[in-house]
Amino acid sequence: MWTTLNLLMALACVLVAAWLRPWRMLRGPLLTPALAAVALLPWVWLLPQKMPQGLQVQLSGACLLVLMLGWPLAVLVLAAVATVVWQVGQSPADQVLVQWxxxxxxxxxxxxxxxAALRRWLPANLFIYTLGRAFMGTALSMFLAGVMLEWLSELAGQPPREQAMVARWLMAWGDAFLTGMAGAIFVAFVPQWLATWSDERYLRPPSD
Structure with missing residues (x-):
C-alpha cells in the first residue's frame, strides 16, 4: 500500500510535468543548470548510503531546482536523478522511490x-525572492514534507521514530541555507539560470 501510494504520486507528478512539455526550455540557458543537476545531485542523494548507520543526513536540492528550472522541468530532472541513484547506489527500488x-x-x-503564495500576497521585491522564497520557503517546504512523510509512515504501520520532527526541522534548515545562498548568488551573477526570476518584476522601481 505504501509503495503503491508513492508510485501513484510520482506518476501523477511526471504526467502533469510531461503534459506541460518543459523540455522546450532546454533550448535556452537552462540547459546548463539542468545538466549540472543530473550530474551532481545524485551524489548528494547517495550521501546517506555512505554515512554510519543511524546518521542519515539528507539534503534535497529540489527547492533550488524549482527556482532554477521551474516545477515541470524540475520534476523531470528529479526523475533522472532518482534513476541514477537507483542504478549507482545500493538501496532497493522501493527506498529510492520514497527518496524520489x-x-x-x-x-x-x-x-x-x-x-505562488508569495507572488500573490507579498510585493515583488529582491529580498522577498531571496529571503522569502529561496530561504524561508525552502525551510517550510522541506519541513512540511518531512512531517507528512512521518505521519503517513505511521499510518502505513511503521513504528514512530523518536525525535523525528526535531531531525526534520534541523535538516530543513540545511536545505534552506543551500538554496538561499545559491539563489542569491545566481540572482547576482547568472540570473538567466533562474526560471522563476525576472529583472522586470523584482528590480523595477517602486511606484509612487
Missing part, C-alpha cells in the same frame, strides 16, 4: 505553492 517522492517531488511541489 519525499526528498524530491513533494518538497518541489510545496515550494511551487509557497512561491
Amino acid at each position: 517522492v519525499w526528498i524530491g517531488l513533494v518538497p518541489a511541489t510545496l515550494a511551487l505553492g509557497v512561491g
Whole structure:
C-alpha cells in the first residue's frame, strides 16, 4: 500500500510535468543548470548510503531546482536523478522511490505553492525572492514534507521514530541555507539560470 501510494504520486507528478512539455526550455540557458543537476545531485542523494548507520543526513536540492528550472522541468530532472541513484547506489527500488517522492517531488511541489503564495500576497521585491522564497520557503517546504512523510509512515504501520520532527526541522534548515545562498548568488551573477526570476518584476522601481 505504501509503495503503491508513492508510485501513484510520482506518476501523477511526471504526467502533469510531461503534459506541460518543459523540455522546450532546454533550448535556452537552462540547459546548463539542468545538466549540472543530473550530474551532481545524485551524489548528494547517495550521501546517506555512505554515512554510519543511524546518521542519515539528507539534503534535497529540489527547492533550488524549482527556482532554477521551474516545477515541470524540475520534476523531470528529479526523475533522472532518482534513476541514477537507483542504478549507482545500493538501496532497493522501493527506498529510492520514497527518496524520489519525499526528498524530491513533494518538497518541489510545496515550494511551487509557497512561491505562488508569495507572488500573490507579498510585493515583488529582491529580498522577498531571496529571503522569502529561496530561504524561508525552502525551510517550510522541506519541513512540511518531512512531517507528512512521518505521519503517513505511521499510518502505513511503521513504528514512530523518536525525535523525528526535531531531525526534520534541523535538516530543513540545511536545505534552506543551500538554496538561499545559491539563489542569491545566481540572482547576482547568472540570473538567466533562474526560471522563476525576472529583472522586470523584482528590480523595477517602486511606484509612487
